[in-house]
Amino acid sequence: MKFDAPQFQTEEAARAYIEALRWPNGVRVCGKCGAIGTDYPTKRTGRYRCGQKECRKDFTVMTGTVMEASHIKLNVWLMAFYLMASSKKGMSAHQLHRSLDITYKSAWFLAHRIRLAMANGDLMSGPIGGPGQIVEADETYWGKVEAPRSVRFDGRPYHKSGARGPANKRPIIALVERGGQARVFHVAEASKKTVAKLLEEHVDRRSRLHTDESNLYPAVGKSFAAHETVKHKAGEYARGDVHNNTAEGFFGVFKKGMSGVYQHCAEKHLHRYVGEFEFRFNHRVKLGWSDKARADAALVGAEGKRLTYRRTDGAEQHVQA
């Protein structure tokens, strides 16, 4: 990895780079109250004072983003964004710690915050698919749930000996438009009801739905333009253009990254990792995204998202990096 561009060299250049990304026409937005173009500069570089009577607070380009209140230099942030956006299988805190020469603890916070910036950075807000489009739906399981359930959400027991099957694993559902965007979810249970709800919310009904022979999909499949399946158990992986190889490909990269790079991941954080892989998939090279453009997209997604952890006493705690 080469970092010879100016924005990686100095904090000043990095600040100018991020300011140009966040405020492309030079009109600054107060990160405290959202007022647009009312501020004036202060004596400190990169610090502006909001001109709104009710606000009057100082802000920088980091205010109101996942980078807020961080002591890490902005050019180091930029390198971290770039590394995480361009590594196909992700980048662990250990790797960031070594590559960027920052403490492991700082690297860990950086990684989580960048993941947050990537998560939910959907390019489109409406449903995926549409007339003539194919949407693949598939499910996989990753890791064990931390508190194994003995009864299902509908009150029926899981299979008795529990050890087999997906009963105590964490389900992940992927909805992928062929040649387009994916929406991927860590759900509490992969049930017909959950799958139906996700498909209703995120996929245009005029799409052709492609799945394997899982019994999760036939009922909801009826409401789509077509529901076509491949029979994996019978050794069939594609029939004409009917397959769910795109969704399986996504899960393949996800699992390789999770087992090779991240290894352990608490269940409460799983959705963030899912979001990270979804982000890279939705900004993939095949759709015309370069490493630089992908990192920039994550940086723009850093806006309006501060990672907070709830303390056990219920108060919110901002985590300092």
Ligand SMILES: [Zn+2]
């Ligand atoms: Zn303000």
